[in-house]
Amino acid sequence: MTGAVTGHRPENLPVAAGLTTAAFFCVALVGALAKVSGQYTSTGVLLLFQNLICFLFIVPVVLRNGPSSLRTSKIGLHVLRAVAGTACWYALFFAIARIPLANATLLTYSAPLWMPLIAWLVTRQRVSTATWAGAVLGFAGVVLVLQPQGHSFDVGELSAFAGAILLAVAMMSVRWLGATEPITRVLFYYFLLSTVLSVPIAVLDWEPIPSQALGWLIGLGFAQLASQILIVLAYRYASAEKVGPFIYSVIVFTAVLDWIVWGQVPSATTYLGMVLVIGGGLVAVRARRAPTAPEEAPR
Incomplete structure (x- = not known):
């Protein structure tokens, strides 16, 4: 992909990887802080606080640039990203209160497995056989994590799994927005719309x-703000598919936090599921697609 076609900076995968890893360290902190905060109040309150704090922080930044900086022809994509992102965070917070933090995070951040499918549905670009094979491998890992002891699905596990699909949609919309929209505009509309959605x-x-x-x-709010800024910046240096593998750093960060703070040690079956999800995701997002026209945002 070239800057002339997509409006991106020249690709720089090492920079994108570093930004993405830092972003998902902040995401791990969000999960841990949500688990602690959830002991005192409800999931809906967590969601509102998370978005409102971020919105209040970004408003002065936008005002310095003037009202003209908010003009956009991509309002549909902004709404899509906010709806998917808000629903994803609610699903994750709901899951965190009911199942181990590491399990909830792994299931939700299996999102890269869904991204090639979403890109194919929207752009109709052919996806390689290796990519589909990696997705199937990853989904096998998801099943192991969903039923580590052969029990019926827990509502928290199903919630985290639903969050993965929502997260994949949100991540692809960030990629499409990053092609033409400045970071302050992307963040402003996300936090504004997400706050409005969080109120009811x-x-x-x-x-x-x-x-x-x-x-x-x-x-919680400031950890979320840092994660959003870093991930939008990362997608300016590389595509969502290419930085996808680095998303799995959140699983490592979260597992360490879950072990240190809550003493949660994953079972052998869950470890196997993690390996399959990460391995399948790495194959799925790094496999080269057949040469096609450059990826474009939906119109």
């Missing part, structure tokens, strides 16, 4: 916020 959810799911929860909630 929080009202329906409202629980009082004790004073001891405020510090954790503020930390």
Whole structure:
């Protein structure tokens, strides 16, 4: 892909990889902070705090650039990204309260397995056999994590799995937006729309916020803000498919946090599922597609 066609900076995979890894370290922190905060209040309140703090932070930045900086011809993509992203975070927070943090994160961040399928559905570019093979391998790992002891699906596991599909949609929309939209505009519309979407959810799911929860909630918001800035920057240096493998760093970060803070050690079956998901994802997102026209955003 060339800058002339897509509007991206010249590709720089090492920079994109570093930014993506840093972004998903922040995502691991979001998950850990959400698990702690969830002991004090509801999932809806977590979601509202996360988005509102980020929105309040980005507003002064946008105002310095003037109202003209918000003009966009991609409002549909902004809405798609906000709806998918908000729903994904709700699904993940819901799951974190019910199953181990590492399991919830692994299932949700199997999203790269879905990205080639979404790209194919939207752009109709042919996807290689190796990519499909990697996806199948990864899905086998997802099944192992969903049923590590052969029990029926837990609602938390199903929620995390649904979050993976939503996350894949959100990540592809970020890629398409990054082709033409400046980072401040992308973040402004995401946090604005996500905050608006979070209000009715929080009202329906409202629980009082004790004073001891405020510090954790503020930390949650700033960790989310850092992750969003870093991932948008990363997609300016490489495609979503190419930086996809580095998303799996969040699984390592989260597993370490889950072990250190909550003493959760994955079972042997879950470890095998993790290996299959990561291995399948690496194959799926790194396999070369047949030469086609450059990827374009949906119109």
